[in-house]
Amino acid sequence: MGWIFIASLVLALVITHKPLGDYMYRVYTSVKHNVVERFIYRLLGVQADSEMRWAVYARSLLAFSVISLLVLYGLQRLQDKLFLSLGFDPVPDHIAWNTAVSFVTNTNWQAYSGESTMGHLVQMSGLAVQNFVSAAVGMAVAITLVRGFARRGTDTLGNFWVDLVRGTIRILLPIAFVGALVLVAGGLVQNFIGPHEIAGLTGPTNMTGGPVASQEVIKELGTNGGGFYNTNSAHPFENATGWTNWFEIFLILLIPFALPRTFGKMVGQIRQGYAILAVMGVIALFSVTLTNVFELAGDATVPQAIGAALEGKDVRFGVANSATFGAATTLTSTGAVDSFHDSYTPFGGMMTLFNMMLGEVAPGGVGAGLYGMLILAVITVFVAGLMVGRTPEYLGKKIGAREIKLASMYFLVTPILVLVGTALAMGNEAGLAAMLNSGPHGFSEILYAFTSASNNNGSAFGGVTVNTPWYDVALGLCMLFGRFLPIVFVLALAGSLAKQTPVPETAGTLPTHRPQFVGMVVGVTIILVALTFLPALALGPLAEGLLS
Amino acid sequence: MERLPSWIRQHLAAVRAVIVLTLVTGAIYPLLVTGVAQAVFNHKANGSMTDKGSELIGQKFTDADGNPVKKYFQSRPSAAGDGYDMLSTAASNLGPEDVLDVLPDPNGADDAAKEGKQSLLTQVCARSKAIGELEGVSGARPFCAPDGVGAVLKVFPAIGTPTRAVSVNQACPAQPFVAEFQGVKVECGKPGEDYAAGRTVPVRGNVTDVKVPADAVTASGSGLDPHISVAYAQLQAARVAKERGKPVEAVRKLIADNTTGRALGFMGEPGVNVLMLNLALDKE
Numbered sequence: 088m089g090w091i092f093i094a095s096l097v098l099a100l101v102i103t104h105k106p107l108g109d110y111m112y113r114v115y116t117s118v119k120h121n122v123v124e125r126f127i128y129r130l131l132g133v134q135a136d137s138e139m140r141w142a143v144y145a146r147s148l149l150a151f152s153v154i155s156l157l158v159l160y161g162l163q164r165l166q167d168k169l170f171l172s173l174g175f176d177p178v179p180d181h182i183a184w185n186t187a188v189s190f191v192t193n194t195n196w197q198a199y200s201g202e203s204t205m206g207h208l209v210q211m212s213g214l215a216v217q218n219f220v221s222a223a224v225g226m227a228v229a230i231t232l233v234r235g236f237a238r239r240g241t242d243t244l245g246n247f248w249v250d251l252v253r254g255t256i257r258i259l260l261p262i263a264f265v266g267a268l269v270l271v272a273g274g275l276v277q278n279f280i281g282p283h284e285i286a287g288l289t290g291p292t293n294m295t296g297g298p299v300a301s302q303e304v305i306k307e308l309g310t311n312g313g314g315f316y317n318t319n320s321a322h323p324f325e326n327a328t329g330w331t332n333w334f335e336i337f338l339i340l341l342i343p344f345a346l347p348r349t350f351g352k353m354v355g356q357i358r359q360g361y362a363i364l365a366v367m368g369v370i371a372l373f374s375v376t377l378t379n380v381f382e383l384a385g386d387a388t389v390p391q392a393i394g395a396a397l398e399g400k401d402v403r404f405g406v407a408n409s410a411t412f413g414a415a416t417t418l419t420s421t422g423a424v425d426s427f428h429d430s431y432t433p434f435g436g437m438m439t440l441f442n443m444m445l446g447e448v449a450p451g452g453v454g455a456g457l458y459g460m461l462i463l464a465v466i467t468v469f470v471a472g473l474m475v476g477r478t479p480e481y482l483g484k485k486i487g488a489r490e491i492k493l494a495s496m497y498f499l500v501t502p503i504l505v506l507v508g509t510a511l512a513m514g515n516e517a518g519l520a521a522m523l524n525s526g527p528h529g530f531s532e533i534l535y536a537f538t539s540a541s542n543n544n545g546s547a548f549g550g551v552t553v554n555t556p557w558y559d560v561a562l563g564l565c566m567l568f569g570r571f572l573p574i575v576f577v578l579a580l581a582g583s584l585a586k587q588t589p590v591p592e593t594a595g596t597l598p599t600h601r602p603q604f605v606g607m608v609v610g611v612t613i614i615l616v617a618l619t620f621l622p623a624l625a626l627g628p629l630a631e632g633l634l635s
Numbered sequence: 636m637e638r639l640p641s642w643i644r645q646h647l648a649a650v651r652a653v654i655v656l657t658l659v660t661g662a663i664y665p666l667l668v669t670g671v672a673q674a675v676f677n678h679k680a681n682g683s684m685t686d687k688g689s690e691l692i693g694q695k696f697t698d699a700d701g702n703p704v705k706k707y708f709q710s711r712p713s714a715a716g717d718g719y720d721m722l723s724t725a726a727s728n729l730g731p732e733d734v735l736d737v738l739p740d741p742n743g744a745d746d747a748a749k750e751g752k753q754s755l756l757t758q759v760c761a762r763s764k765a766i767g768e769l770e771g772v773s774g775a776r777p778f779c780a781p782d783g784v785g786a787v788l789k790v791f792p793a794i795g796t797p798t799r800a801v802s803v804n805q806a807c808p809a810q811p812f813v814a815e816f817q818g819v820k821v822e823c824g825k826p827g828e829d830y831a832a833g834r835t836v837p838v839r840g841n842v843t844d845v846k847v848p849a850d851a852v853t854a855s856g857s858g859l860d861p862h863i864s865v866a867y868a869q870l871q872a873a874r875v876a877k878e879r880g881k882p883v884e885a886v887r888k889l890i891a892d893n894t895t896g897r898a899l900g901f902m903g904e905p906g907v908n909v910l911m912l913n914l915a916l917d918k919e
Contacts, residue, residue, distance in 0.1 A: 091901040131651045132644075146642065150649040158653050202722055212661035219660040248648065255656060260664060267668045268675070274691055277672035277680040282722055287694045288687045288913055289704055293721040296682055301668040305660075318715075318724040321856030323691040324682070328895075329903015387731035388837045389756050392778035392785075394849040398755065399726045401855045402711070402862035403895070405904030409856075426856045427726040430755075436731075528730040550728035631732055 089379055089407025092333065096411075097372075099337055100344045104364070107341065108348025114257045115230045115250065116353065127252055138243035141582030144231060145575055147247040148224060152191055152571065155217060159187040162213040163205075172206035173281040185559035190217035192570035193225055193452060195306070195313030195422055195545035196562060198554040202316045207279055207297055214313060215302040219263075222309030222342075223254035225454030228574050229346060232458045233353045235581030236482045240588045244581055258342070259309060266304035266338060273334070274327030275300040299324050307338035310452040312422030312545045320412070320425040321401055332404050332425055336415045343367075343419055343450035346457045354482055358600040363460055365605045370449035370612065374442055375414040381435035382410035387632070390432055399427030410435060417442035420452030422545030429524075429532065429548040433632030436548070437624060440535055443542045444620045445612060446501060452543065458577050460608075464599065465494045465580075467611045471597050481599060483589030490583060497576040502619045504541035504565045509534050509623065517557035523550030527634070531627035536562060541569035690911055693861040695719045703769060706878040707913045708863070708871050711850050712762055715858025724858045729755035734778075734787045734837050736804045740826035751826070756785030756837070757804055762852040770870050772846040777839045780805060780812035786840060788816055789833030803830050813838065846870070862906030865894055879916065889915050 120128065120135055128135040139147065162169070163178035163186060178186065182199050189196040195218075199205065205214070227250035234244050271277050280296030299315045303325050306313060320326040320335060344367065351360020382396050383406055390396040400409045409426035416423050417439040428439045442449075448459040465481055469491050472479030479486040486494075512518030512533050522529035535548040540562040547553070553562065598604065639647075672680040682689045695718045696707035703709050716723035739751035753761070756778060764783035767774020780786040784804040791799040800821045802811040807823040815821055816836070824830075848866040868890045876883040893912040896905050 088897060088901045088904075095901070127655055130655050131648050133648050143641075143645075147645050147648070150642075150645040151652055154646065154649040154653050158657075200723065200725075202724060211665045212657055215665065216657045216661040220656055248652065251652065252656075255660065260660065264664065264668060268671060271668075271672040271676045271680050274679050274683055276682050277669050278682070279669070280681070286687060288910065288917075289694070289696050289698070289707070292688055292694055292719065294682070294689065294692075295721050298665045298669055300672065300680075301665040316724050318726060318857045318859070321726070322724055323689075323693075323857060323859055323861060327691055328898060330898035333898070333902045388734050388778055389729075389731050389759060391839070392756055392759050392776050393853055394776075394845055396731070397849045398729065398731075398759075398853040399856045400853075401857055401860045402850050402864055402906040403860075403903050408903055424856070427728055429728040429730060430726065432731050523728055524730045524733055525735075526732075528732060531730075548728070550730070631730075634732075 089383070089411065092408055093375055093379070093411055096333065096337060096340070100340055103341060104345040104348055107345035108360070109352065111258060111345065111349040112352040114253050115349070120249075123256065124252055128248065131248060133246075133248045135246060135249050137246060139246055140242050141244055141578045144244055144247050145578045148227070148574065148578075149571065151247070151251065152224070155191045155220065156187050159190060159213050159217060160184060162209050163187065166206050166209050169208055171208035171279065175204060175206050178204060181556045181559040182554055185563045188563040188566050189545065190214050190311070190313060191221055192543050192566045193221035193309070193311055193420060193455070194540060194543040194566045194570070195311045196540055196547070196566060197313055197545070198559055200317040201314055202282070202295055207281070210302060210315060211298045215305060218302065218305040218309045218311040218313070219255050219259050220251065222259060222305070222311065222453045223251050225452055226254045226258070226342075226346070227251055227454065228577055229454035229457040230349075230353075232461055232577050232581045233350050235584035236484055237354045238585040241585050242582065244578075244585055259305065262341070263301070263305045263308055266308060266334075267300045269334060270300040270303055270331060273331035274323070275303055275331065276324045277301060296324070303335070304338065306423060307335045307421065308341065310339060310343065310419045310421040312416065312420075314423065320423045321427070326425055329403055329408065332408055332412065335423070335425075336412055339415050339419050339421050339423070340450060342453045343456045346454070350457060350461075356482070356600065359482060362600045362605055363457070363464065365602075366608045366612070367448065367450040367456070367460060369605065369609055370445065371418050374418055374438060374449070375411055378410045378414040378435055378438040379407055381432050381438060382406050385432060386434070387432045396430075396432050396435065399430035401426070413439050414442060416546055417544060418445075418447065418449050418451070420447045420455055420543045420545075422539060424546050428535070428546060429550045433628045436531065437628035437632065439546070440531070440538060440624065440628065441616070443538045443544050444505075444616050446498075446616070447542050447544065448612065455543065462494050462497050462577070463612050464608055465490065466498065466615070467604070467608045468597060468599065469494070470611055471607060477595055480590055480596060483592070484584045484587050485590060490580060493576045493580040493583070497573045497580075498615070500572045501541045501569055504569050505534070505537045505620075506623065508537035508541065508561060508565050511561070512537070515557070517555060521552040521555065521558060523552070527627050527630040531631065534623055534627050537565060540565040543570050685910070685914060687914060688910060690908060691861055692721060693719050693859045694910055696909070696913060705874060707916070708868060708875060708909050710909045711860050711863055712852070712854045713858045713860070714854040719859055721859065726856045726858060727755065727854045734785050734835065736784065738804075738806045738824055738826040743827060748827070754785055754804070756787065759852045760784055763847045766847045766851050770874055772870070773844075774847055775842045776845050776847070776852075777842050778837050779840070779842075782809060786812050786838045788821065788836040788838060789830040790816065790836050791833045793832060793834040801830060801833070812840075861908050861910060862895070863909055865890070865905055865907055868907040868912070875916070885919075886916070
C-alpha cells in the first residue's frame with residue numbers, strides 16, 4: 088500500500104506541474120498589474136514598473152526581511168498586551184529572537200511548544216504571515232536567477248516588490264484558500280477556541296483549538312513547516328486522517344516540482360526545465376524509496392523488540408506513509424513532521440539528515456530548491472568544462488571566474504555553518520547538555536539541529552533541548568546566514584549573467600537537456616555532499632546503525 | 636518622499652509592505668477561511684466534538700491512580716504530559732538504540748539519580764509485560780527480560796575475550812536473565828556504577844510468538860493518537876466483554892463498526908477509534 092501511496096503522489100504531481108508551472112510563468116512575466124495589486128503598490132509607495140539592478144533588488148529584499156524580523160519579534164514580546172493572547176506571557180527574549188529568525192528565513196525551527204506559548208494572534212498574524220511571504224521571497228529569488236539566464240545585455244532583473252506581491256497574492260493565497268477548506272473537510276479545526284477543560288470519558292481532559300487549517304495549508308505549501316501545535320503534523324487537529332496526510336505531502340511538493348517548468352518556459356527551452364525536473368525527480372524517488380525500505384525493515388534493537396519502527400508514529404499514518412512524509416519534508420525545506428525522526432531506525436533517520444545535506448534541492452523549498460539546483464547545474468558545467476578543457480557555458484551564458492566564485496561561495500555557506508556549528512556545540516558545556524540520547528545518537532541530534540537550521544529546514548531530532556539561550560542564539564545565526572548569504576550570492580550571480588549576451592551554441596557546447604547531463608548533475612550533487620558530510624555522518628547515524 | 640536617500644525609502648516601503656501583507660494574509664485570509672469553514676463544516680471546524688471530548692483526540696481511560704479502567708478499551712502509551720494532554724503534546728523522541736537504563740540509586744547525588752531513567756527498550760518491555768498480565772496473555776518480546784526490562788549486557792573489556800558481563804538493566808538482587816555469557820558468569824546491575832566502558836550487547840532471546848501488538852507498547856508521534864490497531868482491539872475484546880458481562884461477539888462487532896479503513900483503499904493504515912468504541916459500548 089505504501090508503494091501505491093508514493094505512486095499516486097507522483098501521478099498527482101505529473102498532472103499538476105504543467106498547468107501550475109505555466110501559470111507561474113504568466114504570473115512572473117506578465118506586464119499587467121491587477122486592481123488589487125495597483126492599490127497595494129500605491130500603499131507601499133513603490134513604482135511597480137521600475138526595474139531593479141541586482142544590488143537594489145537584494146537591498147529591498149533584505150530591508151523587507153529585517154522589518155519582518157523586528158515586527159515578528161515585537162509581536163511575540165508584546166503578545167500579552169494585544170488581543171487573542173489566550174493569557175499567555177510574553178515570549179522570552181531568546182525564544183522570540185530564535186522564532187522570529189526561524190519564520191522569516193522559511194526555516195520554522197521551533198524552540199517553543201505552540202499550544203502553551205503562542206496566542207492565536209501571534210500564530211495567525213505573525214507566524215502564518217511569514218509562512219506566506221518568506222515563501223514568496225524564495226520564489227522571487229529563484230525567478231530572478233532565471234531572469235539572469237533568460238535576459239541578455241541588461242543590468243536589471245525585475246522589481247522585488249512586484250515579485251513579492253504577485254507570488255503572495257496570485258500564487259500562494261488562492262491555493263491556500265482552497266487547500267484550507269479541503270483540510271477542514273478532513274477534520275482540521277478552524278476556530279478561535281483557547282485552552283480549556285472539558286469532560287472526558289473517565290475524567291476531565293484538556294482541549295484547545297485555533298485557526299489551524301488556514302495556517303497548516305501554507306505551512307506545507309510554502310515549505311515552511313512550523314506546527315501550530317508542538318507535535319506538528321502528527322497532531323490530529325493538524326493532520327486528521329490518512330488522506331489529509333497524503334494531501335499535505337502533495338502540498339509540500341506541489342510548487343517545488345512545478346517551478347522547473349516555469350524555468351524552462353522563461354528561458355525559452357522547456358526541455359531545459361525538464362532536465363532539472365529529472366534531476367530532482369531521480370534523487371527524490373531514490374530517497375523516498377530508501378527511507379521506506381529502512382523504516383519498514385525496522386533494523387535496530389528497539390524496533391526489533393517492538394516488531395516495527397512504530398515509536399513516534401501514529402496508527403492512522405502507519406510506518407510507510409510516515410516514512411514518505413519524513414523524506415518529503417527533508418527533501419524540501421519544509422521540516423513539518425508527522426512522525427518523530429529521532430525515533431526512526433538509524434538508517435531511516437540518516438536519510439532525513441542526508442536529504443537536508445543535499446542542500447534541499449530535490450525538489451527543495453519553494454524557490455530555494457530551484458535556485459539551489461541551478462547553482463549545482465552551474466557547478467556541473469564547470470566540472471565538465473574542466474574535463475574537456477573548454478570554457479563552460481549554461482543556457483548560452485559563459486560561466487567565468489566571477490560566476491563560478493559566486494556559485495562556490497553559495498555552496499560553501501551551509502557546510503561551514505553545519506560543521507563549525509556542530510563542532511562548537513560538541514566542544515562546549517552548554518552545547519553538550521542538550522542531548523537527550525547518549526553516544527552516536529546524541530551526536531546525531533546535534534548534527535541534525537545544525538543541519539536543519541543552516542539549510543532552513545526546521546525539523547528536528549526532537550530529543551535535543553533547544554530552548555536554551557546558547558542554542559537559540561547559535562541556531563538563529565545559522566538560520567540567518569544560511570538563508571541570506573546564499574540569496575545574496577544568487578542575486579549577484581543573476582546580475583552578472585543578465586549582463587552577458589549569449590554565446591552561440593557550437594559543436595563543443597555541452598548539451599544540458601539530455602540524460603547524460605541529468606546523470607552528471609545527480610553525480611556532482613551526491614559526490615559533493617558525500618565528500619563534505621561523510622565524516623560527520625560516520626560519527627552519528629552510520630556508527631549507530633553499524634554497531635547495532 | 637523622492638528626496639529621501641534610497642535606503643530609507645526601501646525601509647519605508649518594507650514597513651508598509653509588512654503591514655499590508657499582514658492585513659491580507661494574517662487577517663483577511665484567515666478570517667475568510669474561518670467564516671466559510673464555520674458555515675460549511677461547522678462540526679469539523681470546531682473539533683469534531685462528542686459530549687465526552689473530540690473524536691479525533693485520544694484519551695486515557697484510566698482511574699485516578701492511573702490504572703486502566705477494565706471495562707474500557709485502552710489507548711496507546713502517550714508522551715504528552717501525563718498522557719494525552721492537549722496542552723503539552725509530545726513524542727518520546729527516544730532513539731532506536733536507547734537500551735541502557737539508569738538504575739534508581741537511593742544514594743544518588745540528586746533527584747535525577749535517585750529516580751533513575753528507563754530506556755525506550757525497558758519502557759517497551761515493561762508495557763508489554765503489564766498488558767500481557769491485564770489481558771491474560773504472554774507479554775514476552777525479543778530483547779526483553781522476563782521481569783519486564785531490556786535484556787542488555789555490558790561486556791568487559793569492550794574488545795577481546797570477555798572477563799566480566801553485567802545485566803545492566805536488572806538491579807541487584809535481581810536474577811540475571813541469562814546465567815552466563817561466553818563462559819563468564821553474568822552479574823546483576825549495581826545502581827550508581829558506571830558501566831560506560833563496556834560493550835553493549837542486547838540479547839534477543841528466543842521469543843518468536845509475540846502476543847502484544849506493536850502499537851500497544853509504543854508512544855505515538857502526536858501523543859494524542861485516537862486509534863489503536865485492529866489487533867490490539869481484538870486482544871482487549873475478551874477482557875472488556877467479561878467486565879461488561881457481554882458476549883465477545885457483540886464486542887467484536889462494535890470493534891468492526893468503529894474501525895476506519897484506509898482512505899481510498901491505500902492511504903494510511905486501518906485503526907480503531909478508541910473513544911468512539913468506548914462510547915458505543917456505554918450506549919448499549
